[in-house]
Amino acid sequence: MSTGTEGTALISLRGVTKIYGSGTTAFAALEGVDLDIAAGEFVAIMGPSGSGKSTALNILGCLDAPSSGQYLFRDIRVDELDRNQRALLRRHYLGFVFQGFNLLSRTSAQENVELPLLYRGEEAVRRHAASRQALAQVGLAGWEHHTPGELSGGQQQRVAIARAIVTQPLVLLADEPTGNLDSKRGHEIMELLVSLNREQGITIIMVTHEPDMAAYASRTVRFADGHVESDTGTQA
Secondary structure: OOOOOOOOOOEEEEEEEEEEOOHHHOEEEEEEEEEEEOOOOEEEEEOOOOOOHHHHHHHHOOOOOOOEEEEEEOOEEHHHOOHHHHHHHHHHHEEEEEOOOOOOOOOOHHHHHHHHHHHOOOOHHHHHHHHHHHHHHOOOOOOOOOOHHHOOHHHHHHHHHHHHHOOOOOEEEEEOOOOOOOHHHHHHHHHHHHHHHHHHOOEEEEEOOOHHHHOOOOEEEEEEOOEEEEEEEOOO
C-alpha cells in the first residue's frame, strides 16, 4: 500500500458510519460522513451534543473503528487495519490532547511527557532530551521536575501538549483542549496550538463547542445528527 500524500488528502473519510447497539436499540452516531483534511490544516470540529463530532474524532484518532465506509490515512485503509495495527498508527503518527489533561498526578512534568517515548522503547537519554525539548516548546523550560499538583491548569495543559508532540506526530487531535480553563488560559493554549500548526506544520484537528476558540482554526466543520452540516474556511 502506498504511503505517499502527493495529490491526495492526508486524511479522508468516505461514507463513514458508526452504529452503536443492534436491532431496535441501534443508534447511528455517524451516517455517511465524507471529510478530507490536508496536511498542515488546522480544523475545528463543532456541533451540539450528540451530533457525532466526538465519535468522528475517535475514529480519526484510531480510538474507534467505523461500522462501514472508508478511512484513509496517507492512502492507507485504516478501516481495514486490526486493533494492533491501529495502535501502531496512533503511536507513530498521532498525538492527543484531552480536556482533562490526563496527567499522572505523582509524576513530574518531564516523566509525564516521556511516557509515549517509553511505550515506543526509546532509551532513557533520548527520552530525557526529547521531553525537555518538548517542554521548552510549550514554554515550560525549568518546570521539568514539578508535579501536576504544583502547576496551574494552563501549565498542566501545556504539559499535556508537550506529551502529545514529543513523538513529533503528523497530526494532533485535541478534544475540548480549553474546556477546563478560564478564558485567558484558554486563549493562551489556542495561541500555542496555532504556533505548533504554523511553525512546525502539525496538522491539528480540534473538537470544541466554543466559537471563540474555533475562530483560531483556519477551517470549521460543523456536525449535526451524524452528518457534516457545513464546512467553511480553507480547504486543500
